[in-house]
Amino acid sequence: MKEFKIESLGQPQDFWYYFQEISKIPRCSGHEEKIRAYIQKEADKFGYASKVDKIGNLLVRIKGHSMKKPIILQSHLDMVCEKIKGSTHDFSKDPLKLKIVKIDGREWVKAENTTLGADNGVGVAFQLALMKLVKEGKLEFNNCPIDLLFTVDEENSMFGAFQLEKSMIEGDYLINLDGFEDYTIIVGNAGGSPTQVEIKINFDELNDEIEHYTSLKLHISGLIGGHSALDIDKGRLNAIILMGKLLKMLNTHFHYHLELIKGGDKMNSIPRECTCIIHVIKKEVKDLHKKINDFYQSIKKENPKIERNIKIHVEELNLETSLKAIFEEEKEKLIQFLNTVINGPVKYHPVVKNLIHTSTNLSSIITKNRSIKIMFMQRSFNLKENEKIALQIKELLERLNCKFKLNFYEGYGAWAPEFNSHIVNVAKKTYKHLFQEELNVTALHATLENGIFKQHYPQLQMITYGPTGLNAHSPEERLEIRSVEKSWKFLIGLITNLSLE
Ligand SMILES: [Zn+2]
Known part of the structure; x- marks a missing residue:
C-alpha cells in the first residue's frame, strides 16, 4: 500500500487533483448540495455560466464561438455510501481516505474502509479538469460549445434523470461518463x-x-x-x-x-x-x-x-x-x-x-x-x-x-442498442486511431440514466464510457490508475472529432 500523492499518478494531473478534492466532499445520494456548490464555484471562477433545475441537476456551459449544438458530457453527482463493518467513518462529514494498492501487478486507487465513489467521481473529476484546461487554453474543441451535465440521485432512484428539465439538454450527442471499462463503450441498456x-x-x-x-x-x-x-x-x-x-x-x-x-x-x-x-x-x-x-x-x-x-x-x-x-x-x-x-x-x-x-x-x-x-x-x-x-x-x-x-408496471428506461449511430462510428474510429485496436461495443442488461434520457429525447445519440473500475457500490471499489490516462485520451479525442463537424 502506498500513500495517495497525485504527483505519482500520472496524467492528467488536473483530473487527479479534482478527484482528490471531491473525495473530501460528502455526496451520498440525496445529499448533493455540497458537491454541486463546489462545481458551481469552480465554474464561476472560470467564467462559465451554470444553471440548476428544480430537482437539483446542474448544467455548466463552456461556450463555443460557433452556432454548433453543444456536445454533452454527463455524470452523476451522488455516490453509494457503504463501509465495512466496524468502521466509524461518517459519510456526512468525513473525507474519504484515499490510498494506492497493487493487485495482480496493477495499481489502483482505493478508499480505506469505504466505497471510493469513483462511481461516478471519475465523471465529475473529468468534467472539472476539462473546465480548467479549456479555460487555460490547453484544450479547444473547434469552437463547439460543451455542456457539462451533472445529475442528482442516480444511485437511489435515478430521480435526477427522470425529473430533468427539458431545457437542460440541447445537443444531439451525449457522452455519459458512468462506464467502467476503458476499452468498452455501452450503446444500449435494458x-x-x-x-x-x-x-x-x-x-x-x-x-x-x-x-x-x-x-x-x-x-x-x-x-x-x-x-x-x-x-x-x-x-x-x-x-x-x-x-x-x-x-x-x-x-x-x-x-x-x-x-x-x-x-x-x-x-x-x-x-x-x-x-x-x-x-x-x-x-x-x-x-x-x-x-x-x-x-x-x-x-x-x-x-x-x-x-x-x-x-x-x-x-x-x-x-x-x-x-x-x-x-x-x-x-x-x-x-x-x-x-x-x-x-x-x-x-x-x-x-x-x-x-x-x-x-x-x-x-x-x-x-x-x-x-x-x-x-x-x-x-x-x-x-x-x-x-x-x-x-x-x-x-x-x-x-x-x-x-x-x-x-x-409498464416500466422505464429501455434504450435499444444503437450499434451504428454516428457517435458510435466516430468513437470506434477514434479508439482505433489512438490505440491501434478495436473498441469493444456492447450493451448493458441494467438501466443507465441514458435509458431515461432516451424516453424524453429520442433523437439523442449516446454512449457510456469511463476508466476501468471494479466492485462499485462496495467498500472494495477501486479505480485503475493507468486507465485514467487512456480514457482521458480517448474522450478528448472523441469530443474533438465530434466537434469537427
Ligand atoms: Zn454510477
Whole structure:
C-alpha cells in the first residue's frame, strides 16, 4: 500500500487533483448540495455560466464561438455510501481516505474502509479538469460549445434523470461518463418493469390439535445474491425459489401446515434469505430433520462452485395457544407456483454474444393479513418483452386457479442498442486511431440514466464510457490508475472529432 500523492499518478494531473478534492466532499445520494456548490464555484471562477433545475441537476456551459449544438458530457453527482463493518467513518462529514494498492501487478486507487465513489467521481473529476484546461487554453474543441451535465440521485432512484428539465439538454450527442471499462463503450441498456402479485389466502386455526404439532422455523441463508440485472446470469440461487423446492420436497413426504413465508427485500437484488413457519406432526419431526439435511446436501452438491455458503437452519418454536395454517389447497398452489414460475435469464440478445436480452427476478415474498405479496422485476431492451413475462405469470396463476391481483408496471428506461449511430462510428474510429485496436461495443442488461434520457429525447445519440473500475457500490471499489490516462485520451479525442463537424 502506498500513500495517495497525485504527483505519482500520472496524467492528467488536473483530473487527479479534482478527484482528490471531491473525495473530501460528502455526496451520498440525496445529499448533493455540497458537491454541486463546489462545481458551481469552480465554474464561476472560470467564467462559465451554470444553471440548476428544480430537482437539483446542474448544467455548466463552456461556450463555443460557433452556432454548433453543444456536445454533452454527463455524470452523476451522488455516490453509494457503504463501509465495512466496524468502521466509524461518517459519510456526512468525513473525507474519504484515499490510498494506492497493487493487485495482480496493477495499481489502483482505493478508499480505506469505504466505497471510493469513483462511481461516478471519475465523471465529475473529468468534467472539472476539462473546465480548467479549456479555460487555460490547453484544450479547444473547434469552437463547439460543451455542456457539462451533472445529475442528482442516480444511485437511489435515478430521480435526477427522470425529473430533468427539458431545457437542460440541447445537443444531439451525449457522452455519459458512468462506464467502467476503458476499452468498452455501452450503446444500449435494458429497461425495468416491476410486477406485483397478490395471492389471496385463508387461514385455518389448529386450536384443538396443538398438542400434536411442533412448529418449526425454516431459514435459508448464506446465498450470494447480487444485482438482479447484472448478476442474473451467474447461476446464483434465489432463496425464495429454493424455499419453494424445499417445501415441495417436504410435501411429498410429510403432512405439514404452512403459516408464513417471507424472503427478499430489495427490488434490485437476487434474494439471499427466505424464512417459513410450518407446523409438523410431532412424531415426524425427527424424520423431517433428516430429509431437510438430505435436501441440503443435494443442493450443495448441485452447486459446488457458485454457492458455497448455503445454510438451511431449522428452529423449533414454542407452541402458542393457537396455530394458523394456510388452507391446504392454497398451500399446494403456492408451492406449485414457486416451482413453476419463470425466473432468471429468459433470452439472449440476437446480435451481441453472451448478452442477456430479457430476464426476470422474483425479488421478494411476504405473507400479510390474508394475502401473499410477491414482487418481480423484469428487464429487457424491449419493454414489450417484460410485459410478455408478466402475462406468463398471470396465466400460471390462472391455471393454478389462484385468487389473485396482478399489477404490471409498464416500466422505464429501455434504450435499444444503437450499434451504428454516428457517435458510435466516430468513437470506434477514434479508439482505433489512438490505440491501434478495436473498441469493444456492447450493451448493458441494467438501466443507465441514458435509458431515461432516451424516453424524453429520442433523437439523442449516446454512449457510456469511463476508466476501468471494479466492485462499485462496495467498500472494495477501486479505480485503475493507468486507465485514467487512456480514457482521458480517448474522450478528448472523441469530443474533438465530434466537434469537427
Ligand atoms: Zn454510477
